[in-house]
Amino acid sequence: MECTKKVELNRYDGGSAARIVDEVITEYPFTVFVNGEELITLLCSPKALDYLAIGFLLSEGLIHQKTDLVRWQVDEEKGRIEIEALGTSSLVKELLGKRTLTTGCGKGTIFYNVVDSFQSKGIHCNLQFSASDLLQLMNRFNKDSELFLKTGGVHSTALSDGKEFLLFHEDVGRHNALDKMIGEAFLKEISLKDKIVLTSGRISSEMLIKAAKREIPVILSRSAPTDLSIALGETLGITVIGFARGGKMNVYTGTQRIVFDGVNRK
Secondary structure, eight states, X not given: OOSEEEEEEEEEETTEEEEEEEEEEOOEEEEEEETTEEEEEEEEOSXXXXXXXXXXXXXXXXXXXXXXXXXXXXXXXXXXXXXXXXXXXXXXXHHTTXXXXXXXXXXXXXXXXXXXXXXXXXXXXXXXXXHHHHHHHHHHHHHHOHHHHHHSOOEEEEEESSSSEEEEEEESSHHHHHHHHHXXXXXXXXXXXXXXXEESSOBOHHHHHHHHHTTOOEEEESSOBOHHHHHHHHHHTOEEEEEEETTEEEEEEOGGGEEOTTSOOO
């Protein structure tokens, strides 16, 4: 299924109007079924749907390891995935058929107490990353966001080792893009404990908790963090970096992981 659709529109520019054809992003309802029961409908971009569903279950704490997954099958025509899983939380039965997740606000996610939900009691990672390397990564990240450059209607997320991109996903929802990345890393058995997540969207508390649950030490955005995400970054030991653009960035928490060599400090 295509992630974009051509539409006709009237464009007003410089005092004149013209009828043109442009591309807009596809918004796709995608329903997740677990053990034959409807769990949730995600509004997403129709790509990497298996990664999205599995990443969502991971982020919600409904699965924990690959052996929890027995099998899964995506039906793009019907907009659904059927997942057979073992050891799913009792929360599944409580939530079956009750929630629709909207694209950008994360409504419906299962965070009763975000600090208590992070079982490993914080991230203790001694890795360091060059500030200049991170700014270069963000510059490349912006250029690699093909769907955004084409439509202006998606968020992007990437996984990096500090030098190169290992995974890259785009979606109408920033939470979805992150869950796609988490799901792919999980299935491919890529460790996240020494990696960086880059995101185009706001770093909310939910975005930070998704990263924390996978023990990702650094989250980097060209947008802003919220006050709660900064507080959680301090509590959980995550480096939170925002406004990484134009050769600048704000390091809100976890500054010890950032090496400022080659960057003028005032």
